[in-house]
Amino acid sequence: MARQKSALLGITIVLSLHVFSNFLEHVEAQDRILLPAAEQWALRNLSFAWQNTKDLNRLLPGWKDYEPEVLPEIGISNYDPCYFDSWRGVRCYIRERDNTGTYRNWDANVVSITLSGELIKGNLPADIWNFSTLSTLTLTGNPELVGFLPSINRDSELWALKNLDLHGNVLQGPIPSMYGDNLTGLEDLDLSNNLLTGSLPESFRKLEKLWTLKLSHNQLSGSIPRNLFDNLSRIVTLDLSNNSFSGKLPNLTSAASLNRLNMSHNAFSGSVELLVKKTNLDALDLSNNYFTGSMPNLSNCSNLQSLSLSNNKFDPQDISALLQNVTEIITYLGLSNTALYGTLNTSMLKRFTKLRTIELDYNNISGTLNVTDLLPFPVNDGTRNSKLRINLRNNSIGTVIYKDHVGNLSLILELQGNPYCEKWVNSDVGRCFCKQECFDSKKDIANAKRKTILIASLVCGILLAIIISIGSFLIWKNRRDSGYRLAAVHEKFAKHELKPTLYSYGELQKATNDFHPTTKLGEGAFGAVYKGKLADGSVVAVKQLTTNAQQNMDDFLNEVVVLTTVKHRNLVKLKGCCLRGDRRLLVYECVENYDLAETLFDHKGNQLITWPKRFNICLGVAHGLQYLHEGVEPRIIHRDIKANNVLLDKNLEPKIADFGLALLFPNQETHITILQIAGTKGYLAPEYASLGQISEKVDVFSFGVLALEIVSGRRNINFDLPLDQTYLSEWAWKLNEAGRLRGLVDPSLSLQVDEEDVVQRVTNVAMACLQTAAERRPTMSQVVAMLQGDIEVGECVRERFHENVNRSYQKLLGLKTSVTSPVPVDEESQVLNGSSSHDGGGSHAGSSSLELSSVRGR
Template sequence: MEKRTTAVKVLLGLLCLHLCSSSVAAEDQNEYNTTDLYAMEQLWGEWNKTNPDFDTNLAGWNDHAAMQPPCKPSSPWRGVSCNAKQISMSDGNAWKFEIVGLALRNAEIVGSLPPAIGNLTNLVTLTLTENRGLTGAIPEELGNLKSLFELDLHGNGFTGYIPRFFYDAFGFLQAIDLSDNQLKGQLPENNNFSFRTIQTMNVSKNLFSGSIPPKFLLYLKNLVSADLSHNEFTGALPTLVSPNQTKILELDFSDNKLNGSFPTMSGLKTIRTFNASGNLLSGKLDTALLFNISSLTKLDLSRNRFTGAIPNLTSLTKLEYLDLSYNNFTPGPVPDWIGKLKSLHTLKLQGVSLTGDVPWSVLAGSESLTTLLLDFNDLKGTLDISRILAAPNLSRKIQIISLRNNSISHVAYSGHINDLNVKFNLSGNPYCDLAVNQDDDDLTRCVCQQTCFYTGNIKNNKNVIIIATVVSGFVTVFVSLVSIALFCQSRRERKKLICEANQKFADYEVKPTIYTYSEIRASTGDFHPEMRLGSGHYGAVYKGTFPNGTQVAVKQLFTKSQQTLHDFLNEIVLVAAVKHRNLVKLKGCCIGKHEYLLVHEYVELGDLEQLLFENSHNVNMCWAVRRNICLGVGHGIHYLHSLTQPRIIHRDIKASNILLDKNLEPKIADFGLALLFPVEQSNVLTIHIAGTRGYLAPEYATLGQLSEKVDVYSFGVLILEIVSGRRNIDSKLPEDRVYLLEWAWKLRDGNRLLQLLDPKLTLQVHEEVEVLRILNIAFLCLHISAEKRPTMARVVAMMQGDMDAEISELTQLREESRLDKRFESIVPDFSTLPHNFPSSSSIISLPSSSTILSRDSTMYTNSTPSASSNSVLLGATRSTIDIPGAEKTT
């Protein structure tokens, strides 16, 4: 009996063990690629030792990849994107995961890129950027990534040479960016075949040397854009024209040590931008070399050693930007053919030995010219401003004419100085040198010092001087007595104001520096008009420089504004308490009875409105830059809404309040209208409607209902402006396009959304897909109902590729917006997905309107292509692409 009981217990134990193991197996039947897991363990082992904040920078990463794999829905690894393929099991369905994307931007990675990266053989995109501590050589094992579509390693600290990848590496690579590293050596010629499918290549800002292979461009038959600038290349420019090369749009060889004569570009029918400035190119620049390149819009051959006459470029009918400065051309007048270039908006002929009079008659024919730089030449005679501005074509658009360091002796202008809208610069000419010992009048001051304001042209007058001297004597005595009394009173009032400010700062535990007014005034040149960076409703902003060389932006609030000391201190508290790379940093303030001054960090490139709509600084606002601005602003708003205590609503998100530093990193500025928002409240009512027309959410503008969704709406408007390159309200446009939002919805309804794009944007196919995704997110932000707009946390997640958040948002919107056909058009139907499809921020899904490339296609294997419905490529960087030998599936 005892034996029987023991046997029963053993059987029951085995049965329990079997049930338990079955239960565990049922919990996770998903499969993970073992080579992927090994590679990720090696990456983690290399990077986790020195990363200062891996809980954030490498969130989710761990050394137990087998137990907590990168693709596991419940514990995703930052920057890892996966392909999920459904597989059949005996007791149900499961998923097989493969890593197809790795993106770590600004993750503060320190260490090298291990050879194990080559084990991620299914990678489609590899993006490791702006990690200055990521050093060492680029491993040869990258050549094993045969499915790689985009390789971006810019802004790191890689050293050594570009590896000599094997013959058939990178069969589908279309974009490679190795810029801003410390790579050296020559460009290996055998890599031309490895890079045969490349469309965009950027190896700028490195230490490459030696000659560029003569046939470098000829082998890259699919090349669209190449940037080899800011290296140390020597030898001749490569051959530019070939019957096989018909796709090139942009070439940049600037700031190298290239020498020899200029090769022919005639016959290069597609080129739009060519830059070979800052080299040692020499010889005669013959017109035939640059003949009939009908698509060329920008040509920069400045800072070389070209000789002979300036070539006639009238055949370049679409030329918009021309710079031939600082070459050794034969002395002569400004070429008369300049006026025939009807599309030309920027002309730079500095230091090219121009002689004769100022060529106003030549310039009169220019219809589009905005910037004319003729500095460091030998132009002489009289600058007749009245005559130049009388030319209808030229006066309509011209903004600056710079003639520094020439031989101009006279200036003629009969108009009022306040009516002079063109900036002239004649410093270094005899006219300005002779004026040093004379009393400057308004005109001289304007054209020599660029300080243009009307004073009445007061000259020395003996009677005026005598009267003024007598009166001033009496006034001086009176003012001295009054000043002493006011000084004592002012000191008491200042102490009281500073005491009040310090109490406010102590309450909120912030410690901004309090500057004296004299310090600020000295740093800005007594608020000189030339130092003014911009102005708005509440004040003006000036550039200041302290004695130690520190540059700052000083915001001077108008004393006539409605901003009280309480509002001023509120703005200081708000800005001083927040610290985020996408928010402008406050350095200090200055408090006086009639002077409220804020001292911020100086942001080099100014505001987005100027760069985007006015093309200031000539910044190339490509899609990568615009995408980074959208994401950076989103991060900044998300920080204000979710990561500050109490929460902050900005209330004035707009293009002019987004500043860009020298790295084009966006920073949100101007917290004058911001509000501290109670944690326990979701919205408040206010009778003080603040903000900017065109950016206001409807419930706020009409009913005064204020919530964080007000900023979300403004952000949606800003995205549309960034993508379209135009203001949200523009009365100069046709009636149906005056209001950007209305026009965008019409294009959305008509399935013509790509017509919204800024005409200056040139997009790759994968970028078009990304633009459409960003626009769809903008439309979600612009929902008329505040409750149905996503939070900024979800907006940022969607913009970073978290399609789990996007699918959830769109699915919810589909259920709630049945009667709103506008949103029906942007919401895909997810009801057809399998019920057990994994939900994870590590999984990305293409929009329903995009082509889906099957993992079973010849894109990845040599097997017969098939459009399996069980295979979903999760990666928003792909659409239909033209690759030899690759099948397209839908």
């Protein structure tokens, strides 16, 4: 069926191009293209309804307040959206009429209205149904498009309408029953993410051509008629999740093509046995309902790749028997809180060759868990994740068998809340499975001792001879150099009237247990960080710079001076430093938590990162960068903003850390160029990665990537995802250009209505930061203001750099803007105003500034 649909789409495109080519060959400047009077007045009334849209001329060029003019010889014609001044999102079908007068006239009809994320403000009047040949109506992502779904006159003929997409608005009230009566040609219907109420109309059974039905994230309720889907044999995707539907599942036996079914987060009850016959399913989600009886035997569903039955009231069932009834190609299996019992025979999991995640939390699984059986299972063979996740929290497992080195464990196993975790006594295995801290301390200590003994044996004789012969000379030289070095340090600090603490190397060595691996907090390209406890009881983080990363003394002291003066709640505080020979160490305050990457991506600490907390992290990082760029002199460019360098304290307040790549930036310079590029893949700005050009906008770009990671809950590069989603920023641009940026949002987030607006704002700010041309990105002070809603983000650009091919092509032909061209994009409709000419790299000649209007309280 998908091939048939693609073939029909191809035929439609070919016919449209043929009509357009004929039109270009015959139309002349004095010709008129005429819409029917009803469609002219319908566009007029839609325009009136949306006049309060902010920045109307930029967001919706063409949708102006106008009055059609009656011309005696040809009827109604004035400001025609199909020719004289194209309207954004309006496309028409044009054909030549019989011409006998002075002018050559062309008849036209509106066939498509597509406006995604244009921030329309107003309501949706019933005039939207006055386009008799309308094929596509898409109005999505408008947080101020309110009111009820417009009713349809029972005499209206809307046979041509195939696609109706109104998701992501604030439409409310019931779904009118006449939608099923008058829209019988619909193939795709999406009303998700609104505030719709009431029940599902029984008239929907007449939508026999329907392929997709999405009504998720509304407030719909009531039971669904059992025979509602008897005639919907073509339906492929059905999503009714996150509503308040109740009663039994409808009869889906006739829906022979059903491929994806999501009924989660409702109040459905009764049995689900009817679903065992749906052998074409590849995704089934019935979680968070009140289903009873036996869990369905889905062994005949050979295409099933994702199954979630969590949080229902099924009869108790043995876990081993259930696993035998699941297809071998499953990638996600959600069975939390489903009354499972028995022992998990881990060897049974080996037959699931593509399994990525299995959730078995809040059940009664007991006995002994043999983790060793799972060792050969999660192989990184290109078909699955390198690490399998097994969640067994809050069960009854009493014993765990594991004989290997936990530091190299190739799976994520969570056992919090089991009896086993209540009795383990600081063993490496218990620490790994109960606290997600996986390292073998005994083996590490033994290896370190053996290595020390071996090295000592080899060099003992040589060192003895050297010490005897030149010991006295070295002692004298070291004392002299130390005196010079200490004098230079005090002179430098005195010049800037600073008194940073100078720690002795022995003091830090004792605090970190001689920099033992068990005290290591992390390691980067420029050194390792160790947790230490000073004699006064204060806990610090000691960064020991590696030898090959050493700066010269003057640069090192400059860094200490600058970082000593940097004091901000969102920056890690430098407490002091230490110099001993070629060893240089920085002592920071210790932030008692994991970094953002460990907390958000690896789920260390098992902390629930809700959206308010994520927004606070995003805003905190922005404040910290604003301070570095504008609050100190000289300015500081961090150059390595990433999730691993954002530490979180016990209240999840963010602190920017690791200034190993930071540059002091002269205030009189707009940018500088360096030869050695450093940083982290995926976060580097284009002009920095390719040309070595550095300015504050390098950090702005990195912040944009970080903000997308916070919104999406995923790393910016993930090779386990499909190819088009591997690189987060590239995927974001594709979704942005398609008007589907909401697809980035982490599906695990449970958002309130007011939070959805904030998520959209943060996402738009991130995309503004990811502009290819550095001068088109906002400053961090503007980013902070946009995040807080003090100034408006403006329209998020559809492309990273814009070339208006259609308008240029039409100018070449000597034509005015044509209706059959793609949706027009005005050169002045970008988020950032600047030069309209672009080179191949996306850079601009000339300066540009962010177009922002002051709006308080948004």
